Amino acid sequence: MPDVTKTVPEAAAEEAAVAAVGGPLPETKPEKSRSLWGDAWADLRRSWIFIVSSVLILILLLITFFPGWFSSADPVLGDLSEHYLQKPRLGDVGAADWLGYDQQGRSVFARVIYGTRASVAVGFGTTIVVTLIGGLVGMIAGYFGGLVDAILSRLTDVFFGIPFLLGTMVVLNSFTDRTPWVVIGALGFFGWTQIARVMRGAVITTKQADYVQAAKALGASTPRILFRHILPNTLAPVIVVATISLGVYIGAEATLSFLGLGLNGVSWGNDISDGGAQIRVAQWIMLYPSIMLSITVLAFIMLGEAVRNALDPKMR
DSSP: OOOTTHHHHHHHHHHHHHHTTTSHHHHHOOOOOOOOHHHHHHHHHHHHHHHHHHHHHHHOOOOOGGGTOOOOOSSSSSOOHHTTTTOTTSSTTTTTTTOBTTSSSSSSHHHHHHHHHHHHHHHHHHHHHHHHHHHHHHHHHHHOOOOOOOOHHHHHHHHHSHHHHHHHHHHHHTSSSOHHHHHHHHHHHHHHHHHHHHHHHHHHTTTSSSSHHHHHHHHHHHHIIIIIIIIITTTHHHHHHHHHHHHHHHHHHHHHTTTSSSSSSSSSHHHHHHHHHHTTTTTTHHHHHHHHHHHHHHHHHHHHHHHHHHGGGGGG
């Protein structure tokens, strides 16, 4: 039965198409619209930078949680009589003497493996702390505005004006037992300002949206508006900054350890510092921790760049 809702030209065009294909046209389903996160994930899966950095980070996480899978040697126990500055034996892949021994007779390969745990733990821990503190401060300042925004913004400016490494060194210098928690607390205490500024700007833009105004008109509570409507729509720039900053915090921990103000245990920064005194006769002590540190920082910076390109519509 002909469709009376169609005009004569439309009906004629449809009959011509049916006659051309020899049957009725297949029904086309409307394409589902993807969200920002769906589009970002589709872009990330096609990005070689994301794939390479993800593989490197996965390997680093495996080393962090299961260092015994990669080295059976003790990173602390040394034997000066047998292994004092013994050169690397690159043919013994994975063995204790693969990357040589340091001036205390300790396996460089074992210390590189077990040093991953300390550096990655400090990087992730600091990133979580600064994201929570900076995100909360920025969200409150951007949403309430007025006097609250002025006070929190000036507080952020004060902390932003303190040199990051210098302030952290002053705090850590007052501790004799510098555990990972102490280092995370010191780095997080001075590192939250950038996240706060990014979150504040995103909240100021988002709170003007129609769905936020509608929630206010319907009588939604302030916590519900903040955490149900504003927070999910302001996470994208915060995730980008936090991902890139993670590599920066790992490098900062190594720098503090190199200066003697970082972790007291096994750390890449401590090994780089120890290797500096033997660089003329035993370059491998300093070389391999430095390479591992550079790869780790590069992996997280590459991941942050890939996420930024996927989440920023201007980059598409």
